[in-house]
Amino acid sequence: MAGYVSDAVIRRLPGYYRHLRELETAGVTQISSQELGKRMQLTPSQIRQDINCFGGFGRQGYGYNVTELKGHIGEILGLDRLHKVIILGAGSIGTAVARYPTFSREGFETIAMFDVAVDKVGGTVGDIPVLSMDKLESFLGENHVDIAVLALPAAYAQDTLDRLYAGGVRAVWNFAPTDLNHPNEMIVVNVHLSDSLQILSYRMAHSEDE
Amino acid sequence: MAGYVSDAVIRRLPGYYRHLRELETAGVTQISSQELGKRMQLTPSQIRQDINCFGGFGRQGYGYNVTELKGHIGEILGLDRLHKVIILGAGSIGTAVARYPTFSREGFETIAMFDVAVDKVGGTVGDIPVLSMDKLESFLGENHVDIAVLALPAAYAQDTLDRLYAGGVRAVWNFAPTDLNHPNEMIVVNVHLSDSLQILSYRMAHSEDE
DNA sequence: TAGATTGTTAATCGATTAACAATC
DNA sequence: TAGATTGTTAATCGATTAACAATC
DSSP: OOOOOOHHHHHHHHHHHHHHHHHHHTTOOEEOHHHHHHHHTOOHHHHHHHHTTTOOOOBTTTBEEHHHHHHHHHHHTTTTSOEEEEEEOOSHHHHHHHHOHHHHHTTEEEEEEEESOTTTTTOEETTEEEEEGGGHHHHHHHSOOSEEEEOSOHHHHHHHHHHHHHTTOOEEEEOSSSOOOOOTTSEEEEOOHHHHHHHHHHHHHTTTTO | OOOOOOHHHHHHHHHHHHHHHHHHHTTOOEEOHHHHHHHHTOOHHHHHHHHHTTOOOEETTTEEEHHHHHHHHHHHTTTTSOEEEEEEOOSHHHHHHHHOHHHHHTTEEEEEEEESOTTTTTOEETTEEEEEGGGHHHHHHHSOOSEEEEOSOHHHHHHHHHHHHHTTOOEEEEOSSSOOOOOTTSEEEEOOHHHHHHHHHHHHHTTTTO
16 A cells, blocks of 8 residues: 655654544544644645555545544554564663653563673663673574664664674664664664754754744 | 754754764864765765855865864854753653763753652752752742753643743753643754654564565 | 865755545 | 535645856
């Protein structure tokens, strides 16, 4: 069904999912592109175009069924599957990711964390065991891992990514503040917290401009 | 100097800054749009267009001086100013933000955290005092705050944002997984960690498509 | 000077918006 | 049926890329 879908559309999908979940929780069963657009600050046209990249989930004269559309978008996002996750780095960022309740709710299960600090190795974060970084290869040999989270200093990120790739991991969620080189068949999504804060700083510095 | 600058350009600025910092650290003094483009996966044209939104920082036949350009972009991003920050929520995300070393290096100083949990109030995270949420208004009355970080559950985010606005805060960095309503003169930048993870999930689910 | 590379204008490409027939 | 709203095609708008004269 889905042919080429532009990056712009993909980046909006989680927003649709989030708003539809909120609407569902609020007991709303039906919504038009008009109303959803007002809520999400998008034009009704754009919403219909976006949704129709994946199929005609609406009905003329009615709009969209909230639960149904949320279900479709959840599937499109792959949230109907279970993802096994490991976290590299048991510092404050790694810990925050491990404890983030939303992830487990959406099918992301963290099965292990890795760190170099001897005082962390052997411990746990919540229920999650913290293993030695030296055990990474053997762990990957024995366990299927869908996603690796890089939550360690930039200086170690590239080397760790290369080890993950060699161990068969094909998807990385990167919190290290650097851009990483990776083979085409590896998917890397960056968080780059500093970038986001700098954009806030930019807007503050230029808020009088226009 | 800077007339209208598109969102697309603004979102790329932190990337320029990051790469220029890395180049400077590596001892590179000069770079052409060609080389920088190869490094950042952008066309040379785009780099020259982006930079020329703010002024002609290059020299024909030479390219750009790394340190000089980094300095200009740092200023454009407002990183030459000191920003006083408070963090709402002393959970694992708030703590991770408080401990993130990059921020203090770039001129963001966290002066207080706030939480409702009685076992956290009165304590510290690093050097930063954790105050009671009840003290927010009095704190804002006595201290200048440039940026508030929302690191609390979605259910409390809108209410807290309204209190921040009433207390004079005009910039918010939002980690709560919800979109917030805010007056025009308030600047809100969202992190939405779940969105980013869902985009990774999407790409994994559709990596065979093309 | 010759070579390189910018700054900037023009051309292209893609994403958003508008319009409207189809239809619930 | 009449009214509402989708799905989809066409028009517009904006961002990216190409080209090249200016100039270091």
